Amino acid sequence: MDAKNAEPSLKPPPPRMSGMKTVLRYTGIPPSWLDKRPKLPSRNWLIFLSLTSTVIGYGVYDRRECRRIRQEYIEKVQHLAEEPLHPLDLPRQVVVYGSKWPGDEEYQQAVKYFRKYVKPVLVAAAVDFDMVSGRRLGDLSKRVAEDVRVRRRLEAGIDEDPEIKKTVPTYKPPSERYRRELEGGIVLVGRQTFKEFMAGLKNGWSNGLEKVDQEEELSRTFDEDYHFDEVDEDAPPPSGAPSYSPIFSLSSQSLSQRQAPSSVSESTPAPQSIPQQPPILFVPFSNRIGFTQIPLMIWDWFNQRHWVQSGSESAYRLVMNQTRQINVPSAVSSEFAEPSDEGGISRSATTQDLGDLDFDLDKERLYKSSLSKIPEEAEKSRKEFYDKLPERLATARALFRGTREPTKDELQNPPPTEVELRAERMKKELKWRNDVNGWNLVKPSTPIVWDERFRDALRVFTDPSEF
Numbered sequence: 001m002d003a004k005n006a007e008p009s010l011k012p013p014p015p016r017m018s019g020m021k022t023v024l025r026y027t028g029i030p031p032s033w034l035d036k037r038p039k040l041p042s043r044n045w046l047i048f049l050s051l052t053s054t055v056i057g058y059g060v061y062d063r064r065e066c067r068r069i070r071q072e073y074i075e076k077v078q079h080l081a082e083e084p085l086h087p088l089d090l091p092r093q094v095v096v097y098g099s100k101w102p103g104d105e106e107y108q109q110a111v112k113y114f115r116k117y118v119k120p121v122l123v124a125a126a127v128d129f130d131m132v133s134g135r136r137l138g139d140l141s142k143r144v145a146e147d148v149r150v151r152r153r154l155e156a157g158i159d160e161d162p163e164i165k166k167t168v169p170t171y172k173p174p175s176e177r178y179r180r181e182l183e184g185g186i187v188l189v190g191r192q193t194f195k196e197f198m199a200g201l202k203n204g205w206s207n208g209l210e211k212v213d214q215e216e217e218l219s220r221t222f223d224e225d226y227h228f229d230e231v232d233e234d235a236p237p238p239s240g241a242p243s244y245s246p247i248f249s250l251s252s253q254s255l256s257q258r259q260a261p262s263s264v265s266e267s268t269p270a271p272q273s274i275p276q277q278p279p280i281l282f283v284p285f286s287n288r289i290g291f292t293q294i295p296l297m298i299w300d301w302f303n304q305r306h307w308v309q310s311g312s313e314s315a316y317r318l319v320m321n322q323t324r325q326i327n328v329p330s331a332v333s334s335e336f337a338e339p340s341d342e343g344g345i346s347r348s349a350t351t352q353d354l355g356d357l358d359f360d361l362d363k364e365r366l367y368k369s370s371l372s373k374i375p376e377e378a379e380k381s382r383k384e385f386y387d388k389l390p391e392r393l394a395t396a397r398a399l400f401r402g403t404r405e406p407t408k409d410e411l412q413n414p415p416p417t418e419v420e421l422r423a424e425r426m427k428k429e430l431k432w433r434n435d436v437n438g439w440n441l442v443k444p445s446t447p448i449v450w451d452e453r454f455r456d457a458l459r460v461f462t463d464p465s466e467f
Contacts, residue, residue, distance in 0.1 A: 058302055059302055065305040065308075069309050070312060073124075073313075073315065076316065077124050077316065077319045078124045078125065090170075090180070091126050091128045092183060093180070094128075094186065094318065095132060095184070096114055096189065097144075097189065097193050097196075098110030098133045098193055099189075100135065100136060102137060102442055103371050107136070108133055110133065110285055110287075111133045113307075114187065114189050114311075117307050117308055117311025117312070118312075118314055119315075120315075121311075121319065125319040127318070127319060129187070134196070136434055137192075137196075137439055138437055140200065141197070141199045141441060144201055148203075152204070158209065161173075178275075181278050182276060185318055185461065187283060187318070189285045190360060191359060191361065191364060193285075201277075202451045205451075206270045206451075208268075209268050227389060228421075271453075272453075273453055274454065275457065277459075282314070283311065284360050286360075287366070288366060289368065313463075316464075317462060317463055320464045321461075323461055325459055326355075327355035327356045328355045328450065329354065329355055332357070332450060357447070357450065364444040374439045378436050381428075381432065382428070385425075385428060389421070393418065399415065
Protein backbone atom coordinates (compact mmCIF):
# COMPACT_ATOMS: atom_id res chain seq x y z
CA MET A 1 0.00 0.00 0.00
CA ASP A 2 1.21 3.44 -0.82
CA ALA A 3 2.42 5.46 2.12
CA LYS A 4 0.31 8.44 1.06
CA ASN A 5 -2.89 6.32 1.25
CA ALA A 6 -1.98 4.88 4.68
CA GLU A 7 -4.34 5.79 7.50
CA PRO A 8 -2.88 7.99 10.20
CA SER A 9 -1.95 6.11 13.43
CA LEU A 10 -4.22 6.79 16.37
CA LYS A 11 -2.65 8.40 19.48
CA PRO A 12 -3.30 6.63 22.79
CA PRO A 13 -5.84 8.44 24.91
CA PRO A 14 -4.40 10.56 27.76
CA PRO A 15 -4.43 8.88 31.19
CA ARG A 16 -7.43 9.66 33.23
CA MET A 17 -6.58 12.12 35.98
CA SER A 18 -7.93 11.83 39.48
CA GLY A 19 -9.98 14.59 41.00
CA MET A 20 -7.10 15.78 43.16
CA LYS A 21 -4.72 16.03 40.21
CA THR A 22 -7.37 17.86 38.20
CA VAL A 23 -7.71 20.45 40.95
CA LEU A 24 -3.97 20.85 41.49
CA ARG A 25 -3.38 21.12 37.75
CA TYR A 26 -4.90 24.59 37.68
CA THR A 27 -2.89 25.88 40.63
CA GLY A 28 0.26 26.35 38.62
CA ILE A 29 2.04 23.25 39.89
CA PRO A 30 4.10 21.69 37.07
CA PRO A 31 2.44 18.53 35.67
CA SER A 32 5.68 16.59 36.10
CA TRP A 33 5.40 17.05 39.83
CA LEU A 34 1.93 15.53 39.82
CA ASP A 35 3.11 12.48 37.90
CA LYS A 36 6.27 11.96 40.00
CA ARG A 37 6.22 8.73 41.95
CA PRO A 38 7.93 8.63 45.37
CA LYS A 39 10.83 6.30 45.90
CA LEU A 40 12.97 5.23 48.84
CA PRO A 41 15.90 7.51 49.80
CA SER A 42 19.40 6.43 49.00
CA ARG A 43 21.49 4.38 51.42
CA ASN A 44 23.34 7.43 52.76
CA TRP A 45 20.09 9.31 53.33
CA LEU A 46 18.62 6.34 55.16
CA ILE A 47 21.66 6.20 57.46
CA PHE A 48 21.50 9.94 58.12
CA LEU A 49 17.77 9.96 58.83
CA SER A 50 18.02 6.90 61.09
CA LEU A 51 20.81 8.38 63.21
CA THR A 52 19.20 11.81 63.39
CA SER A 53 15.79 10.50 64.38
CA THR A 54 17.35 8.19 66.99
CA VAL A 55 19.35 10.99 68.61
CA ILE A 56 16.43 13.43 68.59
CA GLY A 57 14.04 10.79 69.85
CA TYR A 58 16.35 9.80 72.71
CA GLY A 59 16.78 13.45 73.70
CA VAL A 60 13.03 14.08 73.62
CA TYR A 61 12.41 10.95 75.68
CA ASP A 62 14.97 12.01 78.29
CA ARG A 63 13.50 15.51 78.67
CA ARG A 64 9.99 14.11 78.91
CA GLU A 65 11.11 11.72 81.64
CA CYS A 66 12.79 14.63 83.45
CA ARG A 67 9.51 16.54 83.51
CA ARG A 68 7.58 13.47 84.59
CA ILE A 69 9.93 12.62 87.48
CA ARG A 70 10.08 16.20 88.70
CA GLN A 71 6.31 16.60 88.54
CA GLU A 72 5.84 13.31 90.39
CA TYR A 73 7.84 14.53 93.39
CA ILE A 74 6.31 18.00 93.24
CA GLU A 75 2.84 16.48 93.56
CA LYS A 76 4.01 14.50 96.61
CA VAL A 77 5.02 17.61 98.56
CA GLN A 78 2.97 20.51 97.24
CA HIS A 79 0.23 19.94 99.82
CA LEU A 80 2.71 21.12 102.46
CA ALA A 81 2.83 24.55 100.84
CA GLU A 82 -0.94 24.90 101.27
CA GLU A 83 -0.83 24.59 105.04
CA PRO A 84 -1.70 27.91 106.78
CA LEU A 85 1.13 29.90 108.35
CA HIS A 86 0.93 32.54 111.07
CA PRO A 87 1.70 36.05 109.75
CA LEU A 88 4.72 36.42 112.05
CA ASP A 89 5.98 32.89 111.49
CA LEU A 90 8.66 32.11 108.95
CA PRO A 91 8.77 29.14 106.60
CA ARG A 92 11.19 26.33 107.17
CA GLN A 93 14.66 27.37 106.06
CA VAL A 94 17.77 25.38 105.18
CA VAL A 95 21.34 26.38 104.35
CA VAL A 96 22.84 25.06 101.12
CA TYR A 97 26.63 24.73 100.90
CA GLY A 98 28.31 24.26 97.54
CA SER A 99 32.09 24.19 97.37
CA LYS A 100 34.17 24.76 94.26
CA TRP A 101 34.87 21.62 92.25
CA PRO A 102 38.66 21.08 92.13
CA GLY A 103 40.09 22.14 88.79
CA ASP A 104 36.97 23.95 87.53
CA GLU A 105 37.20 27.72 87.16
CA GLU A 106 33.40 27.98 87.42
CA TYR A 107 33.13 27.90 91.19
CA GLN A 108 29.31 27.78 91.32
CA GLN A 109 28.78 24.45 89.56
CA ALA A 110 27.59 22.78 92.76
CA VAL A 111 25.11 25.58 93.44
CA LYS A 112 23.85 25.42 89.85
CA TYR A 113 23.30 21.69 90.24
CA PHE A 114 21.21 22.36 93.34
CA ARG A 115 19.14 25.01 91.58
CA LYS A 116 18.38 22.75 88.63
CA TYR A 117 17.71 19.38 90.26
CA VAL A 118 16.90 19.95 93.96
CA LYS A 119 15.37 23.41 94.21
CA PRO A 120 12.08 22.72 92.29
CA VAL A 121 10.90 20.20 94.89
CA LEU A 122 11.85 22.46 97.81
CA VAL A 123 10.02 25.39 96.24
CA ALA A 124 6.93 23.23 95.75
CA ALA A 125 7.02 22.36 99.47
CA ALA A 126 7.51 26.03 100.50
CA VAL A 127 10.96 25.38 101.98
CA ASP A 128 13.16 28.47 101.96
CA PHE A 129 16.93 28.26 101.59
CA ASP A 130 20.14 30.28 101.70
CA MET A 131 23.00 29.34 99.39
CA VAL A 132 26.64 29.63 100.44
CA SER A 133 29.50 28.97 98.02
CA GLY A 134 33.24 29.62 97.96
CA ARG A 135 35.25 31.09 95.14
CA ARG A 136 38.32 29.05 96.01
CA LEU A 137 39.01 25.74 97.70
CA GLY A 138 39.00 26.24 101.44
CA ASP A 139 36.73 29.31 101.48
CA LEU A 140 33.74 27.29 102.64
CA SER A 141 35.72 25.76 105.50
CA LYS A 142 36.67 29.22 106.75
CA ARG A 143 33.07 30.41 106.49
CA VAL A 144 31.75 27.51 108.57
CA ALA A 145 34.46 27.95 111.21
CA GLU A 146 33.72 31.69 111.46
CA ASP A 147 29.97 31.08 111.86
CA VAL A 148 30.65 28.65 114.72
CA ARG A 149 33.03 31.13 116.36
CA VAL A 150 30.40 33.88 116.25
CA ARG A 151 27.84 31.54 117.79
CA ARG A 152 30.20 30.53 120.59
CA ARG A 153 30.92 34.16 121.41
CA LEU A 154 27.19 34.92 121.63
CA GLU A 155 26.57 31.90 123.86
CA ALA A 156 29.53 32.84 126.10
CA GLY A 157 28.17 36.36 126.55
CA ILE A 158 31.24 37.96 124.96
CA ASP A 159 29.21 39.54 122.13
CA GLU A 160 25.60 40.61 121.83
CA ASP A 161 23.30 41.31 118.93
CA PRO A 162 23.36 44.98 117.84
CA GLU A 163 20.64 47.11 119.40
CA ILE A 164 19.35 48.18 116.01
CA LYS A 165 18.82 44.54 115.13
CA LYS A 166 16.73 44.02 118.26
CA THR A 167 14.31 46.76 117.22
CA VAL A 168 13.19 44.85 114.12
CA PRO A 169 9.72 43.28 114.67
CA THR A 170 10.89 39.92 113.35
CA TYR A 171 13.93 39.83 115.67
CA LYS A 172 14.52 36.52 117.39
CA PRO A 173 17.00 35.95 120.23
CA PRO A 174 19.93 33.60 119.54
CA SER A 175 18.27 30.66 121.28
CA GLU A 176 15.20 31.05 119.10
CA ARG A 177 17.33 31.32 115.96
CA TYR A 178 19.24 28.15 116.82
CA ARG A 179 15.97 26.31 117.43
CA ARG A 180 14.78 27.38 113.99
CA GLU A 181 18.05 26.18 112.46
CA LEU A 182 17.47 22.75 113.98
CA GLU A 183 14.03 22.67 112.36
CA GLY A 184 15.64 23.43 109.01
CA GLY A 185 18.73 21.61 107.90
CA ILE A 186 22.03 21.75 106.03
CA VAL A 187 22.45 20.70 102.41
CA LEU A 188 25.92 19.56 101.32
CA VAL A 189 26.36 19.27 97.55
CA GLY A 190 29.19 16.89 96.69
CA ARG A 191 32.04 15.28 98.58
CA GLN A 192 34.33 18.29 98.27
CA THR A 193 31.70 20.32 100.13
CA PHE A 194 31.39 17.62 102.79
CA LYS A 195 35.14 17.71 103.40
CA GLU A 196 35.26 21.47 103.75
CA PHE A 197 32.19 21.57 105.97
CA MET A 198 33.51 18.97 108.42
CA ALA A 199 36.93 20.63 108.59
CA GLY A 200 35.36 24.03 109.25
CA LEU A 201 32.99 22.57 111.83
CA LYS A 202 35.83 21.04 113.82
CA ASN A 203 37.97 24.19 113.61
CA GLY A 204 35.07 26.31 114.80
CA TRP A 205 34.43 24.15 117.86
CA SER A 206 38.11 23.56 118.66
CA ASN A 207 39.90 26.85 118.04
CA GLY A 208 39.88 29.97 120.20
CA LEU A 209 37.22 32.66 120.11
CA GLU A 210 39.44 35.48 118.91
CA LYS A 211 39.11 36.37 115.23
CA VAL A 212 42.26 35.45 113.33
CA ASP A 213 43.11 37.78 110.46
CA GLN A 214 45.15 35.81 107.95
CA GLU A 215 46.77 38.92 106.51
CA GLU A 216 47.76 40.14 109.96
CA GLU A 217 49.22 36.76 110.84
CA LEU A 218 51.15 36.71 107.59
CA SER A 219 52.35 40.27 108.11
CA ARG A 220 53.82 39.34 111.49
CA THR A 221 55.62 36.47 109.80
CA PHE A 222 57.03 38.83 107.17
CA ASP A 223 58.58 40.95 109.92
CA GLU A 224 60.80 38.00 110.82
CA ASP A 225 62.40 37.47 107.40
CA TYR A 226 65.00 39.51 105.52
CA HIS A 227 63.60 39.85 102.00
CA PHE A 228 63.00 43.61 102.30
CA ASP A 229 66.02 44.36 104.49
CA GLU A 230 68.66 46.65 103.03
CA VAL A 231 71.90 44.70 103.01
CA ASP A 232 75.07 44.79 100.99
CA GLU A 233 74.44 42.97 97.72
CA ASP A 234 77.89 41.34 97.89
CA ALA A 235 77.38 40.13 101.45
CA PRO A 236 75.74 36.76 102.07
CA PRO A 237 72.44 36.58 103.96
CA PRO A 238 72.88 36.87 107.71
CA SER A 239 73.44 33.57 109.44
CA GLY A 240 70.39 32.16 111.09
CA ALA A 241 68.02 34.37 109.09
CA PRO A 242 64.81 32.59 108.22
CA SER A 243 64.58 31.64 104.57
CA TYR A 244 60.78 31.56 104.81
CA SER A 245 60.61 28.25 103.02
CA PRO A 246 59.02 25.84 102.69
CA ILE A 247 55.55 27.11 103.50
CA PHE A 248 53.52 24.30 102.00
CA SER A 249 54.20 21.62 104.59
CA LEU A 250 51.60 23.29 106.79
CA SER A 251 48.28 21.52 107.13
CA SER A 252 45.12 23.16 105.87
CA GLN A 253 44.13 24.13 109.40
CA SER A 254 47.46 25.15 110.87
CA LEU A 255 47.36 28.77 109.73
CA SER A 256 43.85 29.36 111.03
CA GLN A 257 44.74 27.77 114.37
CA ARG A 258 47.67 30.06 115.02
CA GLN A 259 46.63 33.08 116.99
CA ALA A 260 47.95 35.35 119.69
CA PRO A 261 47.01 34.25 123.19
CA SER A 262 44.28 36.29 124.80
CA SER A 263 42.25 36.30 127.97
CA VAL A 264 39.15 35.38 125.98
CA SER A 265 40.73 32.27 124.52
CA GLU A 266 42.18 31.19 127.83
CA SER A 267 38.95 31.72 129.78
CA THR A 268 36.79 29.94 127.19
CA PRO A 269 38.30 26.56 126.33
CA ALA A 270 36.97 24.32 123.61
CA PRO A 271 33.75 22.62 124.76
CA GLN A 272 33.89 18.96 125.71
CA SER A 273 30.65 18.32 123.83
CA ILE A 274 29.00 19.94 120.83
CA PRO A 275 25.32 20.91 120.90
CA GLN A 276 22.92 19.36 118.46
CA GLN A 277 23.52 20.57 114.91
CA PRO A 278 20.97 20.92 112.08
CA PRO A 279 20.47 17.63 110.22
CA ILE A 280 22.56 17.13 107.10
CA LEU A 281 21.32 16.27 103.62
CA PHE A 282 23.88 14.64 101.33
CA VAL A 283 23.35 15.53 97.66
CA PRO A 284 25.50 13.47 95.24
CA PHE A 285 27.29 15.66 92.72
CA SER A 286 29.92 15.16 90.04
CA ASN A 287 31.46 17.46 87.46
CA ARG A 288 33.34 16.28 84.39
CA ILE A 289 36.03 18.55 83.00
CA GLY A 290 38.75 17.99 80.41
CA PHE A 291 38.87 16.80 76.81
CA THR A 292 38.99 13.13 77.79
CA GLN A 293 35.62 13.50 79.50
CA ILE A 294 33.80 14.89 76.45
CA PRO A 295 32.24 11.53 75.40
CA LEU A 296 30.90 11.03 78.92
CA MET A 297 29.65 14.62 78.98
CA ILE A 298 27.61 13.89 75.85
CA TRP A 299 26.28 10.71 77.43
CA ASP A 300 25.29 12.61 80.59
CA TRP A 301 23.49 15.23 78.51
CA PHE A 302 21.20 12.51 77.14
CA ASN A 303 20.66 10.98 80.60
CA GLN A 304 19.74 13.94 82.76
CA ARG A 305 16.71 12.03 84.05
CA HIS A 306 19.07 10.19 86.42
CA TRP A 307 20.21 13.51 87.90
CA VAL A 308 16.61 14.68 88.21
CA GLN A 309 15.76 11.44 90.01
CA SER A 310 18.70 11.78 92.39
CA GLY A 311 18.07 15.46 93.11
CA SER A 312 14.34 14.95 93.61
CA GLU A 313 14.92 12.04 95.98
CA SER A 314 17.35 14.14 98.00
CA ALA A 315 14.90 17.03 98.23
CA TYR A 316 12.11 14.63 99.23
CA ARG A 317 14.20 13.34 102.15
CA LEU A 318 14.66 16.89 103.40
CA VAL A 319 11.00 17.83 102.99
CA MET A 320 9.74 14.75 104.85
CA ASN A 321 12.15 15.63 107.68
CA GLN A 322 12.97 12.14 108.91
CA THR A 323 16.49 11.79 110.27
CA ARG A 324 18.85 9.29 111.84
CA GLN A 325 22.11 9.55 113.72
CA ILE A 326 25.18 9.87 111.54
CA ASN A 327 26.61 6.46 110.73
CA VAL A 328 30.33 6.38 111.56
CA PRO A 329 31.87 3.18 112.97
CA SER A 330 33.22 3.48 116.49
CA ALA A 331 36.51 1.98 115.28
CA VAL A 332 37.25 5.13 113.26
CA SER A 333 40.10 6.92 115.00
CA SER A 334 41.07 10.54 114.76
CA GLU A 335 44.44 9.43 113.38
CA PHE A 336 42.67 8.02 110.32
CA ALA A 337 39.88 10.52 109.91
CA GLU A 338 41.81 13.71 110.52
CA PRO A 339 44.29 14.96 107.87
CA SER A 340 47.90 15.16 108.92
CA ASP A 341 50.56 17.55 107.69
CA GLU A 342 51.29 15.15 104.84
CA GLY A 343 47.62 15.16 103.77
CA GLY A 344 46.31 12.20 105.76
CA ILE A 345 46.02 8.52 105.06
CA SER A 346 44.73 7.52 101.65
CA ARG A 347 41.18 6.11 101.81
CA SER A 348 42.03 3.67 99.03
CA ALA A 349 44.76 2.15 101.19
CA THR A 350 42.23 0.60 103.55
CA THR A 351 39.12 -1.54 103.28
CA GLN A 352 37.57 -0.13 106.44
CA ASP A 353 33.93 0.89 106.04
CA LEU A 354 33.52 4.49 107.19
CA GLY A 355 29.75 4.67 106.82
CA ASP A 356 28.56 8.17 106.00
CA LEU A 357 32.15 9.40 105.74
CA ASP A 358 32.36 7.48 102.46
CA PHE A 359 29.64 9.65 100.89
CA ASP A 360 30.35 10.23 97.17
CA LEU A 361 33.78 8.65 97.53
CA ASP A 362 33.81 7.35 93.94
CA LYS A 363 33.43 10.90 92.56
CA GLU A 364 37.02 11.73 93.55
CA ARG A 365 38.22 9.65 90.60
CA LEU A 366 36.98 12.44 88.33
CA TYR A 367 39.54 14.93 89.66
CA LYS A 368 42.16 15.86 87.08
CA SER A 369 45.50 14.22 87.72
CA SER A 370 47.27 17.52 87.10
CA LEU A 371 45.82 18.91 90.34
CA SER A 372 48.39 16.93 92.30
CA LYS A 373 50.99 19.40 90.98
CA ILE A 374 49.40 22.40 92.71
CA PRO A 375 51.96 22.49 95.57
CA GLU A 376 54.83 22.04 93.12
CA GLU A 377 53.55 24.78 90.80
CA ALA A 378 52.94 27.14 93.71
CA GLU A 379 56.45 26.62 95.04
CA LYS A 380 57.86 27.17 91.55
CA SER A 381 55.97 30.46 91.16
CA ARG A 382 57.07 31.52 94.63
CA LYS A 383 60.73 30.81 93.87
CA GLU A 384 60.55 32.84 90.64
CA PHE A 385 59.03 35.77 92.49
CA TYR A 386 61.67 35.83 95.24
CA ASP A 387 64.51 35.33 92.75
CA LYS A 388 63.47 38.51 90.93
CA LEU A 389 62.54 40.46 94.05
CA PRO A 390 66.05 41.84 94.93
CA GLU A 391 66.47 43.35 91.46
CA ARG A 392 62.97 44.83 91.41
CA LEU A 393 63.42 46.15 94.94
CA ALA A 394 66.76 47.77 94.07
CA THR A 395 65.18 49.48 91.05
CA ALA A 396 62.27 50.79 93.13
CA ARG A 397 64.58 52.22 95.81
CA ALA A 398 66.98 53.75 93.28
CA LEU A 399 64.18 55.56 91.45
CA PHE A 400 62.58 56.70 94.71
CA ARG A 401 65.85 58.12 96.06
CA GLY A 402 66.86 59.61 92.72
CA THR A 403 70.21 57.85 92.58
CA ARG A 404 69.65 57.18 88.88
CA GLU A 405 67.40 58.40 86.11
CA PRO A 406 64.59 56.21 84.82
CA THR A 407 65.06 54.61 81.43
CA LYS A 408 62.78 55.20 78.45
CA ASP A 409 60.94 51.94 79.12
CA GLU A 410 60.58 52.81 82.80
CA LEU A 411 59.04 56.16 81.87
CA GLN A 412 56.46 54.44 79.69
CA ASN A 413 55.83 51.60 82.16
CA PRO A 414 56.83 52.73 85.65
CA PRO A 415 58.11 49.83 87.78
CA PRO A 416 56.32 49.09 91.05
CA THR A 417 57.33 50.99 94.16
CA GLU A 418 58.49 49.31 97.35
CA VAL A 419 55.01 49.70 98.85
CA GLU A 420 53.48 48.06 95.78
CA LEU A 421 56.01 45.23 95.96
CA ARG A 422 55.09 44.56 99.58
CA ALA A 423 51.40 44.51 98.66
CA GLU A 424 52.11 42.21 95.71
CA ARG A 425 54.04 39.88 97.97
CA MET A 426 51.17 39.73 100.45
CA LYS A 427 48.66 39.01 97.70
CA LYS A 428 50.77 36.27 96.13
CA GLU A 429 51.61 34.61 99.43
CA LEU A 430 47.94 34.48 100.38
CA LYS A 431 47.07 32.95 97.02
CA TRP A 432 49.84 30.34 97.16
CA ARG A 433 48.98 29.33 100.70
CA ASN A 434 45.23 29.22 100.11
CA ASP A 435 45.61 27.22 96.90
CA VAL A 436 47.84 24.61 98.50
CA ASN A 437 45.93 24.39 101.78
CA GLY A 438 42.61 24.23 99.93
CA TRP A 439 43.80 21.40 97.71
CA ASN A 440 45.30 19.51 100.66
CA LEU A 441 41.88 19.74 102.30
CA VAL A 442 39.85 18.14 99.48
CA LYS A 443 42.34 15.93 97.62
CA PRO A 444 41.50 12.21 97.47
CA SER A 445 44.23 11.19 99.91
CA THR A 446 42.76 13.45 102.61
CA PRO A 447 40.00 11.70 104.59
CA ILE A 448 36.98 13.42 106.08
CA VAL A 449 37.80 15.22 109.32
CA TRP A 450 36.11 13.47 112.23
CA ASP A 451 35.74 14.34 115.90
CA GLU A 452 34.09 12.05 118.46
CA ARG A 453 32.10 15.03 119.67
CA PHE A 454 30.23 14.91 116.33
CA ARG A 455 28.76 11.47 117.01
CA ASP A 456 25.87 12.69 119.16
CA ALA A 457 25.60 16.12 117.53
CA LEU A 458 25.10 15.24 113.86
CA ARG A 459 22.05 13.71 112.25
CA VAL A 460 21.38 12.85 108.60
CA PHE A 461 18.19 13.03 106.55
CA THR A 462 17.03 9.59 105.47
CA ASP A 463 14.42 8.02 103.21
CA PRO A 464 10.94 7.86 104.74
CA SER A 465 10.73 4.24 103.56
CA GLU A 466 13.23 3.23 106.23
CA PHE A 467 10.63 3.79 108.94
